[in-house]
Amino acid sequence: MQKVTIVAIGAGNRMNAYAEYIRMHPEEVELVAVVDPNEARRQHYATSFKLLPARCFASWEDFLSGPKVADAVFLCTPDHLHYRPAMMALEKGYHILLEKPIAQSWQQCLDIVRKARENNCIVGVCHVLRYHPYFRKIREVIDSGKLGEMITLNHQEEVGIERMTHAFVRGLWRREEETNPMILSKACHDLDLLVWLTGKKCREVSSFGSLKWFKESNAPAGSTARCTDGCLVEKTCPYSAIHLYYRQKRWLRHFDLPEEGDADEVILKELREGPYGRCVYRCDNDVVDHQVVSMRMENDVTVNFSMDAFTREGARKTHIMFSGGELSGNEKSLTIKYFQPGLTDEVYDFTDSSGECNYHGGADLYIVGDFIRSIREKNPDALLTNIETSLESHRIAFEIEKKRLQSH
Ligand SMILES: NC(=O)c1ccc[n+]([C@@H]2O[C@H](COP(=O)([O-])OP(=O)(O)OC[C@H]3O[C@@H](n4cnc5c(N)ncnc54)[C@H](O)[C@@H]3O)[C@@H](O)[C@H]2O)c1
CATH class of the missing domain: 3.30.360.10 (Dihydrodipicolinate Reductase; domain 2)
Structure with missing residues (x-):
């Protein structure tokens, strides 16, 4: 069987779930390059998938300005970095497994659909549910x-x-x-x-x-900018970052914890300096x-x-x-x-x-399987969530937001 080749763009939390499918099915699919500005994440993929340094990129612009090296990209970057890399990847002829939401405006969604049609590319949207x-x-x-x-x-x-x-x-x-x-x-x-x-x-x-x-007007007396700043109500606050991340060790997926060594030190540093240590009433x-x-x-x-x-x-x-x-x-x-x-x-x-810990009941893995199959069969309809089907949800979302803003 001819393997389908993949490039991971955005090697964070979501890509890690899809990468599991690639590890489990080496006979079907191969990851051939990684793109992420975060060096630790890039390195993790390089080691795990035996990628040469020339196949590790710090930005999608660098990667997409080079020659085409795979059948498809998994685009798992933050929401504001879906549109431009998607348009450029389609221009190069890559099929895309695109994280939701498709893009930040209705026009951008339509542009991606048009570009996919023009270049005969399959775009699957990660509506994994x-x-x-x-x-x-x-x-x-x-x-x-x-x-x-x-x-x-x-x-x-x-x-x-x-x-x-x-x-x-x-x-x-x-x-x-x-x-x-x-x-x-x-x-x-x-x-x-x-x-x-x-x-x-x-x-x-x-x-x-x-x-x-x-918001700040609801901040209780005695609370401080960070939970670690000596907040007087931290012990009873339902939203304490110390309680969630340090005492319970929950929701640590964006903390880049070391695989070995002292995770507590990294968590405490994040709580003292990073966004996740801020008082919930005093964020932006x-x-x-x-x-x-x-x-x-x-x-x-x-x-x-x-x-x-x-x-x-x-x-x-x-x-x-x-x-x-x-x-x-x-x-x-x-x-x-x-x-x-x-x-x-x-x-x-x-x-x-x-x-979610079991990949959304296996859904994160099934969607990758169908995406690979749809590329192999050149059939976008092999996917439950191809972009043409996914458009309606986005059209409605933009309409709903317009109505909510009008109601103020
Ligand atoms: N389908 C789902 O159920 C689901 C669930 C959560 C999030 N999401 C979506 O998935 C996307 C990624 O979310 P996440 O939780 O994996 O976030 P994340 O922060 O864990 O991962 C995003 C990765 O993109 C990288 N990145 C940032 N700038 C980049 C650039 N210029 N080029 C390449 N990589 C870049 C970051 O370093 C990071 O590693 C978001 O759009 C999010 O809304 C989908």
Whole structure:
């Protein structure tokens, strides 16, 4: 079998998940170059995939200005670095596995689609949840028709306070201009699922939401700029960075911990000097911490969707109501109830597939497998999430954000 060759652009958290597939299937796919300004990450890939120094690049401009060296690139850079490298990679004829969100504006999304068509390239968007066993089961139940006609749907993205403070208050996705509004950076997954599950296009939206809590006016007396600055309320603060990162050792994926040696020292240095040690009330964040959306889909199916930071755990909860029954679940379990007398409820357990530590229930690995297959078969439809299919979620996200801003 001819191997499909890949270049990793952005060797961070997401690429690490996809790289696992490459390690597991050396007969199918080979990683031939890495691009990342972070030397430690570059070096890690060089060692792990036996790459020569000439195949390790510190910037995507350097890499893409050279000759074409592979079939495809995995573009896993931060949100604001999707558009330009994607356009240049397509110009060179690379297929792309592109991290979501596609780009920062609707026009940029359309440009990428056009460029992909012009150059006959396949672009897969990492809406990995379509590959998650739990969401696939929901889709299978809907497609079976056994619950009748879909009438309405409630979907809640419980972001959870740990993810919220880590990513959207202190972390990489805290500022709209540098990344995206949260409806795109976080919820394009949900919007994509809603389009996929209803099987409908969206006709109309309304939305409300704001940044209500994580701002300086809510800082408690005695709190300081950093949790390590002698904050008087640190011990009881639900958002303490010391508690999350140092005592619990959670959410350390962006800390570049050493493989050997003293991880505590690196964590404490980050808390004293880096973005993740800042008081949640004194960051430069501006993305929302709560947002509600109503959608009217084709065929008058209605959708209520909310994105909520203030939950202890993170989960997606979905309740779909049909003419003949209802379906509800929280990623860990799924219950189907029929209205017809005599029919028994069905319950499915997905506890083993929930959480991100197992690659989104294997979805991060399945999507890579399908992407490789779609390249080999020259068939974009082998992918559940090719860019043409993914566009609708992004169109809706930009429309929702416009409505939210108009409502202020
Ligand atoms: N599909 C999903 O479920 C999912 C989940 C989380 C994040 N994401 C998306 O994936 C992307 C990456 O997120 P992440 O969590 O891996 O972030 P990350 O910070 O861990 O990784 C990004 C990498 O890009 C590198 N980089 C920065 N500038 C670069 C440049 N000029 N050229 C090449 N590399 C560069 C960084 O050094 C870093 O190693 C983001 O767009 C994010 O929104 C997707």
